[in-house]
Amino acid sequence: MTPKIDASALRGDAPTQPRASRSADAPVGDPSPGAGTARATGKVILIGEHSVVYGHPAIALPITSISARAEVTMTTAPSRIDSELFHGSLAAAPDRLLPTVTAVRAAIAAVSPDAQVHVRILSDIPSERGVGSSAAVAGAVVSAVSQALGRVLTPDERFDLIQDAERAAHGSPSGLDARAVCAPGPIWFQQGAIEHITVGAALHLVVADSGVRGRTREAVAAVREVRRSAPSVFDAAVSSLSALTTLARTHISAGDLAGLGAALNAAHRHLGTLGVGDPALDHLAAAARAGGSPGAKLTGGGRGGCVLALADDPEHAAELVARLRAAGAPAAWTTHMEIA
Ligand code: PMV
Numbered sequence: 001m002t003p004k005i006d007a008s009a010l011r012g013d014a015p016t017q018p019r020a021s022r023s024a025d026a027p028v029g030d031p032s033p034g035a036g037t038a039r040a041t042g043k044v045i046l047i048g049e050h051s052v053v054y055g056h057p058a059i060a061l062p063i064t065s066i067s068a069r070a071e072v073t074m075t076t077a078p079s080r081i082d083s084e085l086f087h088g089s090l091a092a093a094p095d096r097l098l099p100t101v102t103a104v105r106a107a108i109a110a111v112s113p114d115a116q117v118h119v120r121i122l123s124d125i126p127s128e129r130g131v132g133s134s135a136a137v138a139g140a141v142v143s144a145v146s147q148a149l150g151r152v153l154t155p156d157e158r159f160d161l162i163q164d165a166e167r168a169a170h171g172s173p174s175g176l177d178a179r180a181v182c183a184p185g186p187i188w189f190q191q192g193a194i195e196h197i198t199v200g201a202a203l204h205l206v207v208a209d210s211g212v213r214g215r216t217r218e219a220v221a222a223v224r225e226v227r228r229s230a231p232s233v234f235d236a237a238v239s240s241l242s243a244l245t246t247l248a249r250t251h252i253s254a255g256d257l258a259g260l261g262a263a264l265n266a267a268h269r270h271l272g273t274l275g276v277g278d279p280a281l282d283h284l285a286a287a288a289r290a291g292g293s294p295g296a297k298l299t300g301g302g303r304g305g306c307v308l309a310l311a312d313d314p315e316h317a318a319e320l321v322a323r324l325r326a327a328g329a330p331a332a333w334t335t336h337m338e339i340a
Helices: 007-011 095-111 133-148 155-170 176-180 216-229 231-254 257-273 279-290 314-326
Strands: 035-047 058-075 080-082 087-089 116-123 187-190 193-196 203-209 296-299 306-311 331-337
Touching (some): 035 203, 035 257, 035 296, 058 176, 058 231, 058 331, 080 095, 095 133, 116 133, 133 176, 155 176, 176 187, 231 257, 257 296, 257 306, 279 296, 279 314
Parallel strands (some): 080 116
Antiparallel strands (some): 058 187, 203 331, 296 306
16 A cells, blocks of 8 residues: 655654644744754554554554643753653652653753753643553653754654653553654554555544553453463454454555444454453443444553544544543543545
């Protein structure tokens, strides 16, 4: 499939054709020397979670309605962070800010090792929900810091610096989040490589928080245990998920929303077989289907976290948000991908 945008746009540094209503971009605006501002969006895995761990493909896309923004100025005082979680010097930041501190330090080291910066972070992406909070904050931070220090990063430099922060957050990240939070549209991810997916009909999706904290590490370990103890169950579920992911790409490109919805519903069932479901996720997925969603499934690690539901159009997406909130979701967001 021929990408309709160039690789730099795909990774978010210089989108030529913004394809989502509020795609990631970095840097933002035309700042004065010594200052930088950048943004990165949340992300959601459309399909392929867990099977991707075993080398199969996954599809992810940005959640265009939630984002992290970083504003950075050079300073002569010691480097400082102001965020919702912490106000103070970089050196005194608590452990939970380690990924952000790593992002700041990595960008400084890459561009101007002796520099000091003042970093302000504003984010409406919830953490520990599988929607890419840590990668988005890192993406905004590394772009804004490097911009303040006089350089616009190449897409690969930006990716590498986000991965430095992601390693501090998650140990051994696949790179899916680091790519998706900078992407203007759906991406196909397999074994570290990404491709842009052609969109044949506009995609309208709702992502709803179950209110149960996602437990990705535990869920990944549970799937590994299924592989050990019930290899035929594992093989059947993973090869089905892999085939459904390929099918989903075909449906996205052909604009076949009914086919895509059916693939999402089937993936939800296979993820349940692998032991990463949760009653709260089943409940929300069922509520979305009852509200006319062509397909709904858990997204990300599972055992909590979020569900995603396909909608027919923006109005239907808004209705599904209301329905999912009424069904118990403490928060829900929409994301829209235009034809491209
Ligand atoms: O929970 P998230 O959004 O971080 O996604 C986890 C996706 C898995 O496939 C379960 C694990 C992975 O590393 O890809």
